[in-house]
Amino acid sequence: TPEFAARLGCALGAFWGVGSAVYTSRDNDKTSFMVANAVQSGLISMGINLEAMRVTPIPVVRQVLRGSNKKGGLHIRRSPYDEQKIDIIVFDSNGLDLHTNKCKKVERLFFGEDYARVEHSAVGILDYTARPYDIYRENFLEVLDKDIFKQTKMTVVVDFSFGPASTIFPALFSALNLDVVSLNAFLDPAYLTVSKKQRKEQVKRLRTIVKSLDADAGFVIDTTCER
Incomplete structure (x- = not known):
């Protein structure tokens, strides 16, 4: 209360x-x-x-x-x-x-x-x-060797789970020269709490999309941005 x-x-x-x-x-x-x-x-x-x-x-x-x-x-x-x-x-x-x-x-x-x-x-x-966000981006990029990413053009699929990670990572991915396919990349409080079953279905759907696009990798970032 x-x-x-x-x-x-x-x-x-x-x-x-x-x-x-x-x-x-x-x-x-x-x-x-x-x-x-x-x-x-x-x-x-x-x-x-x-x-x-x-x-x-x-x-x-x-x-x-x-x-x-x-x-x-x-x-x-x-x-x-x-x-x-x-x-x-x-x-x-x-x-x-x-x-x-x-x-x-x-x-x-x-x-x-x-x-x-x-x-x-x-x-x-x-x-x-x-x-x-500015401080986080600066600190994040400081510890990475950006030249490695620039030498290899990678395609990744990222499911942002309707969470705030969608407001941070696009700028980071751009700085790393990554080709990104974004899923659920906007804020929606209806998805702040999800069940284990929903999470498994989300991962399964991501696998299918990664294979169909022949992407190099796929990631799910949960709404807390801690996993």
């Missing part, structure tokens, strides 16, 4: 401390949008300064956090396994999942509400200037 999310934002704010800077992100589900706004309200009320990435996949958030001065971050998404649940994933300053011991501290703050509220002048700010 929004009330739960706002209280969690307050607990996280107390954990990170007044004046800390944090990234927030979410998927393109409307409930995630609601929960993200509630969490952000709680964080700001505790004096946390936020840079909101809006719709951004988890791997991008992790990568950007590693090279930043932020105390941490969080991502709100509809569960890829249960459409009735919302996941709130908290990261440390290195982009890793927050350690269990630290999660327990946040839990104690949440249930005990043992933290002081900040004064009006200390309330945090919400900023939308973060450019996570």
Whole structure:
């Protein structure tokens, strides 16, 4: 609920401390949008300064956090396994999942509400200037030998699963001189949660397309962009 999310934002704010800077992100589900706004309200009320990435996949958030001065971050998404649940994933300053011991501290703050509220002048700010996709692309291409890709023209088929990977990888593939056939390359929240049966059918369909096009390879990127 929004009330739960706002209280969690307050607990996280107390954990990170007044004046800390944090990234927030979410998927393109409307409930995630609601929960993200509630969490952000709680964080700001505790004096946390936020840079909101809006719709951004988890791997991008992790990568950007590693090279930043932020105390941490969080991502709100509809569960890829249960459409009735919302996941709130908290990261440390290195982009890793927050350690269990630290999660327990946040839990104690949440249930005990043992933290002081900040004064009006200390309330945090919400900023939308973060450019996570640009940073991710730059870091991604830096570690690759682009000349190898330029020497061999490859054809690949990529099923983006209606997820945010479709907003990142086309520019990367272009820089690598790949001939790409894109499938399901637009955002659709109806496909944020899929069953194992649907996933198997998706892979089976991709195999058929790769063979029919005589492509060099085929890939399925799920909606979380982590697999």
